Amino acid sequence: MGESTTKKSFLKKIIAIILGFGPGIFAIGYTIGTGSVTSMIVAGSKFNMDLLWVLFLSCLFSGVLMFAYGNYGLITGETALYGFKKHLKFGKALAILIIVGITFGQWNSLMGILGISSNIIYEILAINFDGLIDYEYETVLITAITVIVIFYLLLLVGKYTFFEKILVIFVTMMALSFILSLFFVQPLPIDVIKGLVPKIPNVPGGKMLVAAFVGTTMASATFLSRPLFVKGKGWTIKNLDQQKKDSITAAILIFFISGIIMAVAAGALFYDGKEVNHVLDMANTLEPVAGKWAVTIFFFGALSAGLSSIFPCLLIAPLLIADYQSGELDTNSKQFRIITFIACLVAIIGPAFGANPIEIQILSQVFNVFVLPAVILGIILIVNNKKVMKAYKTSIGINIGLFAALFFSLVISYNGIVALTEYF
Structure with a gap:
């Protein structure tokens, strides 16, 4: 009896720790999505662990930026874009651009x-129901x-704690x-x-992946x-x-989880000279080593991501607009419902045209890089505004971190422009 009670209380403690996690869980939700899972897998399969340094720097600067934005919010009681508009000379234009x-x-x-999520669900269904193979697109x-409708309905329930x-x-x-998955395959x-x-x-697509990596790990949305x-x-x-x-x-968890995904892909694919170009390629990463179970475990992870x-x-556009207007997000407002509805319609465009979701994903991550310098510059100006x-003074350490992040984001943005010109 005593042993099962201790087991239960230990489980309860772990659940309490996980549920006690603060707004950082949103940072992980924003950052490690299918976008970063895709980028990490493609990178691991093509370049082994060569891009781990990009991941490390991105996570380091992300931590500094989350800290700076969070502190600014707690000290002034204002949100970021509203603060830019109110306190900076070109703040209004900067906020709208962002x-x-x-x-x-x-x-x-x-x-x-x-x-990608719909393709994963299709692959899981197709493994179990052979008849579906002829109806992939449908x-x-x-x-x-179905997925986007469920999420839209959940959004209408809208409470912070519920989303969390x-x-x-x-x-x-x-x-x-x-x-x-890492237990099945490891890199050296x-x-x-x-x-x-x-x-x-120095290979085709190398620059693009570096930019996508930063776009997905140092996600402006996370800080704002x-x-x-x-x-x-x-x-x-x-x-x-x-x-x-x-x-x-x-920041540590983002580095740890993303690094593991990259390591799984490197261990399973890179050493065998395989690359990832389609959704099913991602699961084939593990099949030789661990059979159908691995495919299921892996798909489950990618689907959760x-x-x-x-x-x-879905929340980002109404969040930013509410932030710009007054700093309060009202999930019951008409504005919130309309904007999220438009976002749902946009989401269906990719699957409706049968586009390759992996390419869309990597391209969209590259686009995220271009707003990043503006987001970093804004916070540098505002946390150093007496x-x-x-009474609160931003420390030299944080300032060094912020300026280093700005320099890093400019280098990566330049790299992203070069990558896009090569791509198109």
Whole structure:
């Protein structure tokens, strides 16, 4: 009797830790979606662990930016875009540019996410029902419509804590699936160490992947929405320490989970000279090693990653507009319902035209890079504005981190422009 009670209380403790996770869970939901899963798998399969350094820097700077945006929100009680509009000379133009850029990137991403998730569900069904093979397009489209309708209805229930709980479930399932997959295949330890040395693979598509990597890991949406989610959690200036820990934990987890996905792809595909170009290629990563079970575990992880991103992607445009207007997100307003409905319609475009979701996904991640310098510049100007921050002074360490992030984002944006010109 005693043993089962201790087991139960231990389980309860773990569940409490996971559910006690703050706004950082949204950061993970935004960041590790099908976009980053796709980028990590394609990178692992093509370049082994060579891009681990890009992932490391992206996560390091993400932590700094989440911390800076969160602190700004707690100290001033304002949200980011509203603050830009109010306090910066060209703040209004900057804020509008950011809204348009991020919405474009995230809605594009939504098409890819819905496409990949629907394809995954189709593949799982096709493994079990042979008759579906002739109806791939129809099944994928019907699945996509069903998934997006369910999510839209869930959005109308709209409460922060409700979204947070759903995200926690998906993110946990995703992490566990990929950790399980890692037991089946591992990259060589020396390759992991080599991957931390900066270099851009000099092959077609190398630059594009580096840009997609940063676009998906240093996601502007993650930082901008931070003050809103910190507010949604009910945190105040008394929670500065908690906010700091939450930012660090989120950054470490993003690095850890993304690195595992890359390692699984490197271990399963790179050494065999296989590449990923279609959704099913992703699952074939593991089949030789672990059979059908691996395919199911892996698909489950990728599906959880996709579903955990649909919420944040649907929420982003109304979030940013509410942030710009007043800093309050009203999930029951007419504006919220209309904007999220348009986002749902956009999401179905990819599956409706039968586009290759993997290409859409990587392209949309590259577009995310271009707004990044503006998002970083805005926060640098505002956290160093004495009138805004009052008695609170931003430390030299954080400033060095922010300027380094700005330099990094400019280099990657340039790299992204070169990649796109080569692509088109």
